Amino acid sequence: MIDLKGKVAVIFGLANKRSIAYGIAQKFAEAGATLVLSYQSERLRKESEQLIEDLGQTGTAKAYQCDVANDAEIDALFAQIKDTFGTIHSVVHAVAFAPPAAIHNDFLLTTRDDFRIAHDISAYSLIAVARGAAPLMEAGGSILTLTYYGADKVFPNYNVMGVAKAALEATVRYLAASLGPRGIRVNAISAGPIKTLAARGIGDFSKILDAVTERAPLKRNVDQSEIGGAALFLASDLASGITGEITFVDCGYNITGL
Template sequence: MLNLEGKVAVVFGLANKRSIAWGIVQKLHEAGTKLAISYQNERMKAEAEGLINDLPGAEAFQCDVSNDAEIDQVFAQLKERYGKLDVLVHSVAFAPAEELKNDFVHTSREGFRVAHDVSVYSLIALSRAAAPLMSEGGSIITLTYYGAEKVVPHYNVMGVAKAALEATVRYLAADLGKQNIRVNAISAGPIKTLAARGIGGLSDMLKAHADRAPLHRNTEQAEVGSTAVYLASQLASGVTGEVIYVDSGYNIMGF
């Protein structure tokens, strides 16, 4: 395992032990990172804090990333507590449940807005707030999915939002590179998270993935976490604006 002692990381998007964020948090903790971990609201507080308390030295912060005032508040707290940031992990995505049930052509204006605000604009807002604390450079990491490139049944507006997210990664990388801040995305294979359970046909998606991927299995949280540690480390010092696949090779297959 890489050694990231002395590094400070903030992770947004922890919901429960099935969260991709939890897999990333565990690996960053193993690498020695000082961790600030954010959950969305009071409803998620008990479960999130229960997990965070199992990681000695990690601290919990509440932040709804669709609220600029809460973003400002949490980054003021981070500045006071740590003085700097080295790593930002954006593991946040949401679309109203009804948008993932009907045909994409029936996407509502409000559903489209919400999906892009929470899943995409939040990365811009968090990066803007984090950049002044990354005075020694840093690594910003977000999570995407193959549905950004190819049509995945029932993924609908989230696929369009993930495509926008991947473009956002490139534009942020271009903007922040002069500050030695790298911005990358991990495209993880389907994982049975709380958010993924809202997608119709998830079981079929998981089976198809395992059947067709070169490694003939689904992706594990820990594998995504290990890639995040790599992107957070100096081993990835020349990597920015990229989408890195952690999907057992599924994306390389034609059929």
């Protein structure tokens, strides 16, 4: 059993119980980690506090506001974490966004501003978060982000998000090289499709779910718990020699042709 007692894990992007980040937070909490949740704006504060209660971390976990598009808020977040916990051991970056028009419209119609926003929130924010976290990871640790197979292959109605995820995966590799000398590992999980709030914005999402069920070697889709288990492994000392990798947790869908 993986033991994270005494470890502090900072999780960005835990929006609700249906999010992939919630499955990760559950596994971390079960392993004994102390959680720090980051919520985007004041209107999400109460929901984050409720999630702490649901995860059984009342009195130990903390929730702080941080919009990852704002460097000042990132700096303020890690200053608060330093004052409260001193050190962190894991960071989970489960943040992605593209304007709806850039998802729904033909890719050729992607505007310059929508392209910029998608890459800023979905890819650059990992760099910004890693830069803030690194000084508090004095003993090394794990930084983990979430990607999707749409970074490699064209999926209908994924559009600019697929390009942003490709940038995110390259960012993982370059950050792994940059932070490796400090003992900080950087990896990504390429999760299979799950019915999250974010997934609702992808047209014909049910067809993607059906395709995975039909073609994946395991003949089913993944669930939050399975992604959480992979994240727990990658954050633990069992994965001490793994960095810069994209780990697929998709029931094997990515290995199939026809």
